[in-house]
Amino acid sequence: MTHIRKAVFPVAGMGTRFLPATKSIPKEMLTLIxxxxxxxxxxxxxAAGIEEFIFVSAAGKCALEDYxxxxxxxxxxxxAKGKTDALAALDRTRMPEGALTILRQAQPLGLGHAVRQARRLIGDEPFAVLLPDDVIAGETGALSQMVAAHRLTGGHMVATMDVARAETASYGVLDVARQDGRLAQARGLVEKPDPAxxxxxxxxxxxYxxxxxxxxxxxxxTPGAGGELQLTDAINADVVxxxxxxYRFAGERFDCGSVAGFVQATVAFALARGDLAAGVRCIVDGDRPAGRIAA
Incomplete structure (x- = not known):
């Protein structure tokens, strides 16, 4: 199978759930730890081998490019100050020359419309799509897992997880033809179905x-759920x-597009760090950390 070299990052959303912070800060620049x-x-x-990064952005998001x-x-x-640790931390913010391209999505017409902007840059090869709102923690990155599985399956592949039936109205949902371990062959997809x-x-x-x-x-x-051009609908049209x-990935997904999900991710990632875990656990467990000022 062809190596997956390119990835599209739809980052044009306004982040209204995080206002007023996102009035001046792109949602994707909100800091998790x-x-x-x-x-x-x-x-x-x-980590999954991506070499070319395509951001589909919008007006007012120059901070992404600057970062x-x-x-x-x-x-x-x-x-000059000998701060080698701080310099090392900046390494991951560097992109090789020519590796990052930023496109402008002029109108917020949906995820399908955002991905469509990258057609000329993608060309005639398979590619990945990553939504930064979904942060997935695991020993191996979710996309790395998918790339390995995709070498065997080909076609389109979507990351999946089991949710409560009442929550299906918030997702694209697979109509499963057959299942084999972490892989589920789909006969179709439905965007935000009635849970019943x-x-x-x-x-x-x-x-993806x-x-x-x-x-x-x-x-x-044509416009689908929410009056937007849904990527799920395009994938569904290509099933046959x-x-x-x-692909049911191994790991824990946090919906950082919601305030509650962002807070949950912050706590979970802090507890996973040796330099932060003890202090955060005191707060989570209801104990006062040393030096906390009483109300």
Missing amino acids: DRPLIQYAVDEAR FDTAALLEERLR RAPSTLAVVGR ILQPSIFDRLADL DTGVTG
């Missing part, structure tokens, strides 16, 4: 590996010709 959300997605993509640019003055000052009519509880989350045939389907899309496999 000490890295912005976009960095987690880029790191996961790099992955060289900060010459900052680096010079850190170097959901074909399964296997929900699609923000990682797509064949270039998806762009022909995206070109023919290209095939669609759901």
Whole structure:
């Protein structure tokens, strides 16, 4: 199978759930511990072998571009002060020359429309799509797991997880033809179904590996759920010709597009760090950390 070299990151959303913070800060730049959300997605993509990064952005998101640019003055000052750890932390924010392309989505017409913007840059090869709102923690990155599985399956592949039936109305959901371990062959997908009519509880989350045939389907899309051009609908239209496999990844997914999910991720990631776990656990367990000022 062809190596997956390119990835699309839809980052044009307004982040209204996080207002007023997102009035001036792109949602993808909100910091989870000490890295912005976009960095987690880029790191996961790099670990999976991605070489070219395509951001589909919008007006007012220059901070994303600045973040992955060289900060010459900052680096010079850190170097002069011998702050080697801080300099090392900046390494992951660097992109090789020509590796990052930023496109502008002029209108917020949905995820399918955002992915469609990348057609000329993707060309005739399979590619990945990562939604930075979905942060997935695991020993091996979710996209790395999918790339390995995709070598065996081909076609379109979507990351999946089991959800409560009542939650299916918030997701694209697989209509499963057959299941083999972590792989589920789909006969179709339904975007945000009525829970009573959901074909399964296997929900699609923000990682995809797509064949270039998806762009022909995206070109023919009409508005779907929410009046938007849904990527799920385009994938569903390609089930017969290209095939669609759901991959149930190993790891824990956090919906950082919601305030509650962002807080949950912050606590979980802090508890996983040796330098933060003890202090955070005191708060979680209801004990007062040393030095806390009483009300």
